[in-house]
Amino acid sequence: MTDKIIHPTIATVSATRHILKHFKLRASKRLGQNFLIDRSIVRGIVDAADIIDNEPVLEIGPGIGTLTQGLLEAGARVTAVELDKKLPDILAETLKGYERLSIVQGDILKVDINELMNNRPFKVVANLPYYITSQIILTLLEQKLPITRLVTMVQREVAERMIANPDNLSPKDSAKIYGALSVAVQFFTEPRIIFDVPPSAFLPPPEVTSSVIVCDVRSTPPVDVDEKLFFKVVRGAFGQRRKTVINSLIGAGFERDQLVAAFDKAGIDPKLRAENLTLEMFAALANAL
Numbered sequence: 001m002t003d004k005i006i007h008p009t010i011a012t013v014s015a016t017r018h019i020l021k022h023f024k025l026r027a028s029k030r031l032g033q034n035f036l037i038d039r040s041i042v043r044g045i046v047d048a049a050d051i052i053d054n055e056p057v058l059e060i061g062p063g064i065g066t067l068t069q070g071l072l073e074a075g076a077r078v079t080a081v082e083l084d085k086k087l088p089d090i091l092a093e094t095l096k097g098y099e100r101l102s103i104v105q106g107d108i109l110k111v112d113i114n115e116l117m118n119n120r121p122f123k124v125v126a127n128l129p130y131y132i133t134s135q136i137i138l139t140l141l142e143q144k145l146p147i148t149r150l151v152t153m154v155q156r157e158v159a160e161r162m163i164a165n166p167d168n169l170s171p172k173d174s175a176k177i178y179g180a181l182s183v184a185v186q187f188f189t190e191p192r193i194i195f196d197v198p199p200s201a202f203l204p205p206p207e208v209t210s211s212v213i214v215c216d217v218r219s220t221p222p223v224d225v226d227e228k229l230f231f232k233v234v235r236g237a238f239g240q241r242r243k244t245v246i247n248s249l250i251g252a253g254f255e256r257d258q259l260v261a262a263f264d265k266a267g268i269d270p271k272l273r274a275e276n277l278t279l280e281m282f283a284a285l286a287n288a289l
Helices: 013-022 039-049 066-073 087-094 130-142 156-163 171-177 180-188 227-239 245-251 256-266 279-288
Strands: 056-060 077-082 101-105 122-127 147-155 189-197 210-217
Touching: 039 066, 039 122, 039 147, 039 189, 039 210, 056 066, 066 077, 066 122, 077 087, 087 101, 130 147, 130 156, 130 180, 147 156, 156 171, 156 180, 156 189, 156 210, 180 189, 180 210, 180 227, 180 279, 227 245, 227 279, 245 256, 256 279
Parallel strands: 056 077, 056 122, 077 101, 122 147
Antiparallel strands: 147 210, 189 210
């Protein structure tokens, strides 16, 4: 059973403008705020989350409650973490009367998420601020939180990086798109882009196209490897992208002789660049080291 619809749909131009005018709000460029005004996009995000009744959902950056409203009406129990100090009081008004909502003012990178979510499995659904998207996603995944699925709206370019690998890109695109974020997201999850979102779906419209991406969290990584060393190798390899992998790793503090032996053992050409190595190749190299 879902919460009763007790307010007009926020995801419209008229409702959003009314809320902004009533509360004397302006979208903060510093916080990357763009308010969603297309109800079909909200519906698409909520559908992608595949929520069952009373399921715990963490929302990051709820803004004025546009997506939050959709999640609540789908039956989710929402914990919404908002950085902007003005917005929790406004959310309490725009979503007044809805049950199963907890609004927390704070920085998602600093709060104790496990405690917020009662140490139980949960989903993450969010329209992430573009200036800090990668940091938020990596922080969530690296904490090994009991997340089952992430459904996030991100800049199209970031979504492409999250799903990229050398096997499905041209060499030119690999050099631009594939990187440490690609490897990390695919190590922890199975990501897929489900649809794009045009600038016209927001108020004010951003300068870029957005994408909604679903990341199903893996129960176990796709490779058997020492995780700490694996990511040290990945970060080191991409640290100086214009160099060969071996020279980038030397610059990251690895010993040349040790690397030469490891590349030979893993059967990887040390003259390759980081964007030429698949996740499995990085794992083979880390294991050889």
